[in-house]
Amino acid sequence: MEKVWVLNFEDYSKVRDVLKEFLLENFSEEFKPGMKVLVKPNLISPRPPEEAVTTHPSILRATLEFLLDLGTKPFVGDSPAFSSFQTVAKVTGVEEVCRRLGVEFGPLDDPVVVNGELFRGIKVSKRVLESDAVVNLPKLKTHSQMVLTLGVKNTFGCVVGLEKSAWHMRAKDYDDFANFLIDVHRLVSPKLTILDGIEGMDGNGPTNGRKRFFGVLVVSRNAFALDEVVCKMVGLNPDYVYTVKHARRRNLVPTYEVIADRFPTFDIELPNTVSPLAKLSRIFAPVFVRVPKIDKGKCVKCGLCEARCPASAIDLHLQRIDYNKCIRCYVCHEVCPHGAILLVRKLFR
Ligand code: SF4
Ligand code: SF4
Structure with a gap:
């Protein structure tokens, strides 16, 4: 049975120590010395950490320190929705963390065409396919189109550059687009997902909504299970979030147990696109x-x-x-x- 852990935090000050310790305790077996590990935060745009649009650098740091301790070779990458990767890395604090730890970082470019289960001709970055493992670091936010952006949606950044916009056109509606996102997620197949829900966003997310404090990190080997748990946390019927609805229809959500000292629940303001x-x-x-x-x-x-x-x-x-x-x-x-x-x-x- 899969596990979904919910870790409670008052702010980001203790994340580095607590998360690293937690990862060493629970996930050391899956990462071997010498493995090439792609770490994929949410770096959608050049916004500073305090605006809660991108994955907080303290989570990236704890994850990288864990991976380095195990002797792996991490690389931090994403394909931002706009602006250069270099600018985004600088503003979001990624550059500072990577330089401090001597970890390589860069854009997810260099496309390779692959086929998903339902969609063909998906241009995914070569970096993803050449990695031995992917660690997915999404942010808890609302999303004007998919309702929420969580673990499954975050791997969309492994699709190169403007291809991301083009897929909005190729997918005929929101349901189709959700199925496309699921195909991409299955191609990327992260070994581990750590969702940054300490500070997130509701309202008209994912970039122009309202900053919210939730105080949680949610961790799982399986992002389909993780996403369903977060829906319950924010009081949304999972079938109401497109990616979760279709993951359930495709029988991709495994049975799982939730491990939490405290399971918090929140009321969130939905995007005004969702009536x-x-x-x-x-x-x-x-x-x-x-x-x-x-x-x-x-x-x-x-x-x-x-x-x-x-x-x-x-x-x-x-x-x-x-x-x-x-x-x-x-x-x-x-x-x-x-x-x-x-x-x-x-x-x-
Ligand atoms: S609407 Fe926003 S993105 Fe579009 S041109 Fe104006 S400022 Fe730029
Ligand atoms: S104008 Fe319409 S189609 Fe174009 S980006 Fe905005 S919502 Fe999408």
């Missing part, structure tokens, strides 16, 4: 659709949203979005560094 009424009935759903809208007062015309929109629906010259083209993937909202993409209600027929 409780729309959940009740498909008839109401069209009434409550949220669409992106450019806030002209905040927009600095940096061009990021236009460059990343998989549907070419954004005209920055006119600062307008073509809703006939928009597929409501909310990538523009995710990548805008100025919070200038609003999510507004629009009636669709």
Whole structure:
């Protein structure tokens, strides 16, 4: 039976010692000297640790110290949603941790085309395929499209660069996209997932929501089980989170036990793209659709949203979005560094 551990923390100050000790006690057997281990934090954008958008550096540090103690060769990588990996590594504190410990770090580029169970032609970084093991370090946040971003969603960063945006277009709807994310996760197949839920985000996550204190690290060999446990922690029916719903349908969630001194529960504010009424009935759903809208007062015309929109629906010259083209993937909202993409209600027929 799989295990999911819930560790409680008041802040990040004790993480380095407590987490390293915990990992040595429970996971030393799975990492052998000389193994190449890819460590994959959530480095979605260049935001400092205190904004709770990316995996906190103290978790990365504890994980790397554990891996180094066992004689493995860790490498820290991700493919940020925008900005260069170097900039993201600097701002998020990853660079400092890696330099201090003498660990290599860099972008997950150099694509190799692989096939998933349901989707073909997925361009995954060569780094992932050449590693002997992957350690997955997601962050607990809401997500405008998938509802939550947890362990399974975090491995999406192993898909190279702009291919990530393109898959929003190739997948025909949110259910399809969730199944794609599950395919990617199974290809990456992390040996260990450590979810940073000490500080996370609710509301319009994953980058422009509300910072929240949850005070937990959730650890498991199996991210499908871990994600389901987190749904219960935040009071959401697991079938309501797309990646969890489809993992359950594909019989990927194993039986598991939860090991916790204390199992905390939280009320979270959902993204405003997720309407409780729309959940009740498909008839109401069209009434409550949220669409992106450019806030002209905040927009600095940096061009990021236009460059990343998989549907070419954004005209920055006119600062307008073509809703006939928009597929409501909310990538523009995710990548805008100025919070200038609003999510507004629009009636669709
Ligand atoms: S909406 Fe945001 S991402 Fe798009 S151009 Fe304006 S500032 Fe840049
Ligand atoms: S406008 Fe925004 S939500 Fe619409 S398709 Fe483009 S990136 Fe996705």
